[in-house]
Amino acid sequence: MKDSTPDNRNRRFRLWVKTSLILVYCVILAGALVRMTGSGMGCPDWPKCFGYYIPPTDVEQLTWRPGKTFEEGQVIIKDQALWVASRDIKSTQQYVASDWRAYTRHDYAIFNPVHTWIEYLNRLCGALAGIAVFVMAVLSLRDARRKPSITVLSWLSVFLMGFQAWLGATVVYSVLNPVKITTHMIVALLIVAILIYIRHLASAEKKQKITDGKLKWLAWLTLTLGMIQLVAGTQLRQYVDERVRLFGDHEMDQVLIDPGFSFYFHRSFSIAVLLASFFLYRRSRQINMGTNSARTVLVLLVLEAATGIAMAYLDFPFGTQAAHLAIATILFGYLFQLLLQTGKRQL
Numbered sequence: 001m002k003d004s005t006p007d008n009r010n011r012r013f014r015l016w017v018k019t020s021l022i023l024v025y026c027v028i029l030a031g032a033l034v035r036m037t038g039s040g041m042g043c044p045d046w047p048k049c050f051g052y053y054i055p056p057t058d059v060e061q062l063t064w065r066p067g068k069t070f071e072e073g074q075v076i077i078k079d080q081a082l083w084v085a086s087r088d089i090k091s092t093q094q095y096v097a098s099d100w101r102a103y104t105r106h107d108y109a110i111f112n113p114v115h116t117w118i119e120y121l122n123r124l125c126g127a128l129a130g131i132a133v134f135v136m137a138v139l140s141l142r143d144a145r146r147k148p149s150i151t152v153l154s155w156l157s158v159f160l161m162g163f164q165a166w167l168g169a170t171v172v173y174s175v176l177n178p179v180k181i182t183t184h185m186i187v188a189l190l191i192v193a194i195l196i197y198i199r200h201l202a203s204a205e206k207k208q209k210i211t212d213g214k215l216k217w218l219a220w221l222t223l224t225l226g227m228i229q230l231v232a233g234t235q236l237r238q239y240v241d242e243r244v245r246l247f248g249d250h251e252m253d254q255v256l257i258d259p260g261f262s263f264y265f266h267r268s269f270s271i272a273v274l275l276a277s278f279f280l281y282r283r284s285r286q287i288n289m290g291t292n293s294a295r296t297v298l299v300l301l302v303l304e305a306a307t308g309i310a311m312a313y314l315d316f317p318f319g320t321q322a323a324h325l326a327i328a329t330i331l332f333g334y335l336f337q338l339l340l341q342t343g344k345r346q347l
């Protein structure tokens with residue numbers, strides 16, 4: 001059958017790897033949007049949102065009124081607290097306290113429809129990405145004997161997607177604990193790296209690597225320095241989050257006054273990353289690498305530095321935090337891909 005030739009199977013598998021990668025990036029970008037708009041608590045529960053699969057659009061839906069029906073698990077806001085219906089209810093003239101149990105995971109009880117729907121979009125992207133990764137893993141079974149590493153890595157991604165979903169829930173329950181946000185981001189990057197690697201393995205038979213010791217060394221150096229910078233960035237973000245909690249998000253000019261080590265390290269270390277990337281770019285030109293990856297990495301790094309400088313010295317203009325995060329993750333993907341393109345010749 002035409003459909004089941006190894007070539008066709010491989011093509012279809014690679015399509016699903018690509019789809020998964022794009023959707024995982026959508027989740028990361030939607031996550032950046034959540035951060036930019038402060039929508040992290042848009043849904044106070046997980047995986048449902050105020051107890052609904054499709055979240056409310058109006059506070060009216062979350063308000064107790066006589067003669068209204070509520071299904072078990074649905075949430076209302078009363079006396080600035082969340083209450084969960086303990087069974088299916090048709091409310092009478094009087095509010096019956098025993099019909100409701102207090103929501104105890106946290107005490108954040110604000111409904112903002114825009115925040116709710118942005119957070120919901122983030123979860124929807126997550127669900128779609130989860131489905132795509134699962135389909136990819138199922139398809140990988142068909143060539144499991146010939147390419148066991150691809151199958152193992154595909155199922156590892158399924159596991160990590162599940163883990164990431166669970167971690168997302170703990171982020172909400174902890175009311176956006178900064179350390180949990182950082183772990184969430186690092187796992188997202190791990191998933192990106194595995195998907196890029198699977199894509200590379202699935203197309204490795206066709207591609208010839210660029211053999212240049214110096215290029216490979218510079219790619220390693222840039223990736224290593226980039227990773228250090230990324231981790232330093234997450235530490236700085238934790239610091240910024242704590243300061244924002246202290247001053248409120250209307251006083252962004254106060255956040256980086258006398259900022260301490262995490263800021264100065266992150267700021268100055270950019271120079272090392274930029275230099276490594278510049279030499280990588282120069283080498284790629286010298287040997288006529290044939291792809292634009294090194295140039296893209298350099299351009300992304302310059303943009304990253306520009307958004308960083310804007311945050312630090314122009315008091316966090318709108319969108320710069322999200323852009324800084326989004327560029328960092330795209331940059332990481334390009335760097336990892338570039339590293340895989342370099343190496344010993346395989347004929």
Ligand code: HEM
Pocket residue numbers: 185226229230231232233234236237238240241266267270273274301304305306307308309311312321322324325328
């Ligand atoms: C050039 C390479 C750079 C890389 C790869 C990088 C990467 C990152 C990353 C990954 C984060 C964490 C984002 C998050 O978790 O939301 C971050 C945060 C941050 N970076 Fe950078 N950064 C770079 C340069 C700079 C520069 C030059 C500055 C300023 C002078 C800067 C200022 C900041 C600030 C203020 C934060 C905290 C952002 C927030 O609270 O959302 N960065 N960076």
